[in-house]
Amino acid sequence: MSDFVEKLRAIVGDKGLITDEQGKHPYVTDWRESFVGNALAVVRPANTREVADVVRLCAAEKVSVVPQGGNTGLVGGGIPQEKGREIVLSLNRMTRITDIDPIGYTMTVEAGVILKTIQETAAAHDRLFPLSLAAEGSCSIGGNLSTNAGGVQVLHYGNARQLVLGLEVVTPQGEIWNGLRALKKDNTGYDLRDLYLGAEGTLGIITRAVLKLWPKPKDVATAWVAVPSPEAAVALLSGAHAASEDNVTSCELMGRQGIDLVLQHIPGATDPLSGRHDWYVLFEWSSTRARREGANAGGLREKMEAYLGEAMEQGLVLDATIAQNETQARALWALRENHTEASKKEGPSVKHDISVAVSKIPAFVTEGLAAMRKALPECRPVTFGHVGDGNLHFNCQAPAGWDKARFLPHAHAVNAAVYDLVVSYGGSISAEHGIGLLKVDELAHYRSKVEIDTMRTIKRALDPQNLMNPGKIVRV
């Protein structure tokens, strides 16, 4: 093994290699600390050529490669297995933005660039890169594309797959596919780009990408709205599309339990409304048309206020506040974005990143809460998420005072209750986080044989040695 490590060192140098246990620890442990694996080494190439050389060496030595970006994934996809002969290949030194083209609305980036840096670079050029999620300060674009990440603006701009034009990928054989085409139209055979997007590093390593940009919004209105039920939330969203002139960019639903966890665990968090309500919606409308200033001042905020006023008369809204400036808007967003962090601080939980058709959300929530409570009467459901995409984090927090050892034996029953229901609704058991290690068995159970067999056929064809992130998504 020391010979193999020295060969790695010859490719990436001392700066690109971590072999001591303490140094490897953060790379072999996931964000939730649910998965802890083992790696022969953590390898941090500086460019695509080094990635290709490392992968070729691993293919020759039959060592598996686990690509990793910011390691914020929630399904263990970027973590090596406990007993494998694996390296972690971290893209965190590949952080260059190699081209920005505001005229053509594109940006070309290396895979390790942090999402927030991409957003900020786009903004500095009066453009928008709309992918936005709570982990944006630490997740990387390579991880975002490999998980086909969703986030809080999917209902308007689409998920990661819709935000990319071209890719550069290192194949499991260590070859470089340069598909960095900034083309909106390109019907030249099978779409390789779409194959690698969302593949969670099982088919190759994304090393660079050409991203799409949008005009930067000039007018943004953000509201925190108490609603009587998920049904009211969905009706409120439905009417908002027309009322906002198709400018709804985010619509997030939260149950009170999650808000309570945020207020309890996140310093500085405060409840924006005086009363206690069971359900809340965080609304964001944004437009590229600037607000009118002066005597006739107006824009989205006024439109939103009028719409929420009407909705209140119809009983869809119980109370609401509209942010008057960016600081207030950020505080409202922090309440939503700190749900995952607050839940982690509270203790163990099982997470269900599910989706059903938007109009089916209310019925699903009612039935789902009942199913979860039937599976574990003491459970504390924490429901929040991207209701505008029909995607909820329909989570179950362990009963107060329960540790992992006491709680986890119940996880299977809770998962089965929720996922059986999701499938009966024609929904998905993984809307945006992917499959990773966490949901391999569930995927095999809930998807048809023909679907799983086709995935296996693709995997075997592209990675016949099964060296690229083995054991994730499907077992071959």
Ligand SMILES: Cc1cc2nc3c(=O)[nH]c(=O)nc-3n(C[C@H](O)[C@H](O)[C@H](O)COP(=O)(O)OP(=O)(O)OC[C@H]3O[C@@H](n4cnc5c(N)ncnc54)[C@H](O)[C@@H]3O)c2cc1C
């Ligand atoms: C607080 C919090 C909030 C979150 N909110 C959301 C949300 O709203 N929406 C959402 O979709 N996700 C969310 N996530 C999950 C996570 O942030 C996303 O999955 C993100 O896209 C992962 O990016 P990463 O760089 O951290 O990837 P990693 O965790 O490093 O890797 C994720 C997967 O991609 C693979 N991979 C990474 N880089 C590459 C590459 N260059 N080439 C090939 N494969 C690669 C890995 O092997 C792994 O399978 C959240 C996570 C946290 C902690």
